[in-house]
Amino acid sequence: MTSVPENLEPQPTTAETRAVTRTHRVRRRRTLIASFTVGALALGVGSAVGVSQAHKTVTLDVDGETRSVGTFAGDIEGLLAEQGVEVGDRDVVAPAAATSLHDGSDVVVRTGKQVAIQVDGEESSTWINAADANEALNLLSQRGSEVHLVASRSEDRAALPLDVHDGQDVAVVADDEIEVVDGSEDLNAVLGAADVEIDADDIVTVTDAATADVTAKELPEDAEMPAVAAVVQRVDVERVTKTKTIEREVKVKQSDDRYEDLDPKVKKKGRDGSRTVVREITTIDGEEVSNEKITSMVTKEPRTRVLVEGTKPRPEPEPEPEPEPATSSSSSSSSSSGSSGSSTSYSGSNRQIGQQMAAARGWTGSQWSCLESLWTKESNWSHTAANPSSGAYGIPQSLPGSKMASHGGDWQTNPATQIAWGLDYIAGRYGTPCGAWSHSQANNWY
Structure with a gap:
């Protein structure tokens, strides 16, 4: 017999071995097995020799195949060898192989x-x-x-x-x-x-x-x-595909070039996206036993709807000038003109400051659009935006935020300081805002 792996279960218990003998001839087998025990106690050496030399007719049951066998074998081991029945380590013989044979004995072999x-x-x-x-x-x-x-x-x-x-x-x-x-x-x-x-x-x-x-x-x-x-x-395994809508986001931009009493202007229409989910559903006799998600992927990216809201106050109508007195022979007017020098201070919303600072670098038109989209995605132009999982901070989402201290000690609160650092970072790493925006779209970071 071939060897058996060690991790398999052990040999049957005594109770299991006894149960092997209970086939459709269970009454007869029990009686004969019981008589074996009594006979073994009563026989001496001489009688055992006599039994071994005598011809006997026994019943041999090998895995339910039962036949009557004539033999001169003295014990069960001899009978099995004589009949060509090989017994392996996992097999069970009842009674034990060393048991003496008697006429009418029942021998049961069960292979493992x-x-x-x-x-x-x-x-x-x-x-x-x-x-x-x-x-x-x-x-x-x-x-x-x-x-x-x-x-x-x-x-x-x-x-x-x-x-x-x-x-x-x-x-x-x-x-x-x-x-x-x-x-x-x-x-x-x-x-x-x-x-x-x-x-x-x-x-x-x-x-x-x-x-x-x-x-x-x-x-x-x-x-x-x-x-x-x-x-x-009956087991049925079915893959079910469902498409879910990803609702578009709506962002409102403020513009001081548009009067505040006008309705918001649609800058980008945007669109809803979609996500396709594939689930594997298993039923047994019509009853669902498992429902597993196999894939979930965005099949159409949503596009943000952008509205422009005016912040410019509507000017009050100027009063009509009073007529000059008719006795006036001449009029003179004095005008003063002043000029303001260039200033490095910026005013307005964070976006407006960013647009002014980007324009100072020559980043207008499409470059400004790329920068506006990039930092809208990163922080929505909030100078207090903090990512709790990564620690990124501010408008450009500097990681860590303390990197922006190179451009000013007020980096935590001053949007201009953050924007200045961010513009230098983009110029040094990507060259232009559009280069940074392209990388962000491909990798979800920049």
């Missing part, structure tokens, strides 16, 4: 078979010494209230390493119907006899009829109640 089982919902693998599935279920019944032998699957075949119920009928439960067929063959043949077809996803188990909820009133007319049931569970 590895099976997948489910006990009270928990799946595992074990070795079992049984002639058929019915005997295996009896041996395993001590482990839990609900025991199933789980068939291995290959396309449209279901297999167990033992027959279902030798010499007895079994119930085949599938598609809310029950058929009663001969269980003497392997599981695949039993399903075929019931005209039950299976596919690669279906689950096939063998259990006792009570666990399968088989009742006498559900059986075909005149059918007797089977002890064993083969149960087919």
Whole structure:
């Protein structure tokens, strides 16, 4: 016999070994096994020699195949060798191999078979010494209230390493119907006899009829109640695709070039986006058992709707000038003109300050549009914007924010200081705002 991996379960217990002998001739076997014990105690050395030399007729049961054998062998080990029955480490012999043979002895051999089982919902693998599935279920019944032998699957075949119920009928439960067929063959043949077809996803188990909820009133007319049931569970796996709408954002920009009493102007129409989600839904006999998300991806990017809101006050109408006195012979007017020098101070909203400072670098037109979009995405032009997860701060989202101290100690509160640092950063790393914006769109950072 081939060696057995160490991680497999141990040999059957004494209780399991005793249970092996309980086949359809259970009464006779119990009696004979009991007589072996009594006879062994009564025999002396001389009588043992006599038994070994005498011709005996014994019954040999190997995995349910029973035959009457004539032999001169003195013990069970000799009988098995004589009959060419090899016993491996996982096999069970009852009585023990060293037991003396007597005329009329019953010898039972059960080869070890590895099976997948489910006990009270928990799946595992074990070795079992049984002639058929019915005997295996009896041996395993001590482990839990609900025991199933789980068939291995290959396309449209279901297999167990033992027959279902030798010499007895079994119930085949599938598609809310029950058929009663001969269980003497392997599981695949039993399903075929019931005209039950299976596919690669279906689950096939063998259990006792009570666990399968088989009742006498559900059986075909005149059918007797089977002890064993083969149960087919239909498994369907379906992928469902759904598309969800991603609502567009609406941003309002303020402009001191537009009167405040006018309705907001649409600068960009924007649009809703969409997300496609694929889920895998598994049902067993029509009941959903799992619903897993397989993919979720944006299939159409939303575009922000941009409105421009005026902040410019509407000027008060100028009063009409009073007429000059008619006696005035001449009029003179004096006018004063003043000029203001260039100033490095900026005023207005954060965006307006940014636009002025960008223009001082020559970044107008499309470059200003790129800069405006970049910092709208990063901070919505808020000089107090803080990212709690990364620590980025301010209008340009400097990481860390303290980098902006190189342009002024008021970097935490002064938008102009932050903008000056940000413009230098963009110029040094990307050359232009559009270069930075292109990188941000591709990588979601800049």
